[in-house]
Amino acid sequence: MQPILTVTTPATSLALLTVGEARAALGLTTGARDADLTRAVNRISAAIQRACNLATDGLTPPTLLSxxxxxxxxxxxxxxxxxxxxxxxxxxxxxxxxxxxxxxxxxxxxxxxxxxxxxxxxxxxxxxxxxxxxxxxxxGFATVPDDLKLAAETWLRMLWRDGYETPAQIADPMLKSEEIPGVLSRTWWVDPTKAEILPEAVRDMLCAGGYIETWVA
Incomplete structure (x- = not known):
């Protein structure tokens, strides 16, 4: 029987990486892009944890954190x-x-x-x-495990390398690249019309770590 779940005290943060860890993963040496990094980390973290099929109360975002x-x-x-x-x-x-x-x-x-x-x-x-x-x-985890951090870093590198190495507004963590000539051609890391939302490499890490729930209704 599925219980009624209430989140009594939500996690203080849903981010799987600190801004400092994100900078290090990308080889950035200054805080000039910290606003972009914060948005990217928050959105990647939310997408990863949503994909883990965690039970939720419908009001609070699901998290693997304590x-x-x-x-x-x-x-x-x-x-x-x-x-x-x-x-x-x-x-x-x-x-x-x-x-x-x-x-x-x-x-x-x-x-x-x-x-x-x-x-x-x-x-x-x-x-x-x-x-x-x-x-x-x-x-939930009091400290984010290293393999979960690696999954977030992997997705962050993909996004940053192909779309955000120059200042830009990060709006879609699934977007791989876009062009203007012709008017606009976009490619995604995954097909946005499908249920799958994770890059294959990231999903493989989550599966290997046992993070994706298969028994939650």
């Missing part, structure tokens, strides 16, 4: 297995309330990488009861 979340399950039957939290990479369980009764740490078991959440009884796996289960937890 934030506090609340999952509310309303169970009409006793599930045979564990509950599945909306986000993986769980670093803390703040509270669990079962039918208005708070549970203690001995009452449950979390598998942090998968987000599988078991009910315990006498230190043995049990079934969750009918009713309302509310779980507040922290999930």
């Amino acid at each position: 934030e506090t979340l609340t999952d509310t399950f309303r169970l009409d039957w006793r599930p045979a297995g564990p509950l599945i939290l909306s986000r993986r990479r769980v670093s803390a369980i703040n509270s669990v309330v079962e039918n208005d009764e708070p549970l203690v740490a001995a009452d449950y078991l979390i598998d942090p990488p998968s987000g599988l959440f078991d009910r315990l009884c006498s230190d043995r796996r049990s079934s969750w009861p009918f009713g309302k289960i509310v779980v507040e937890y922290v999930a």
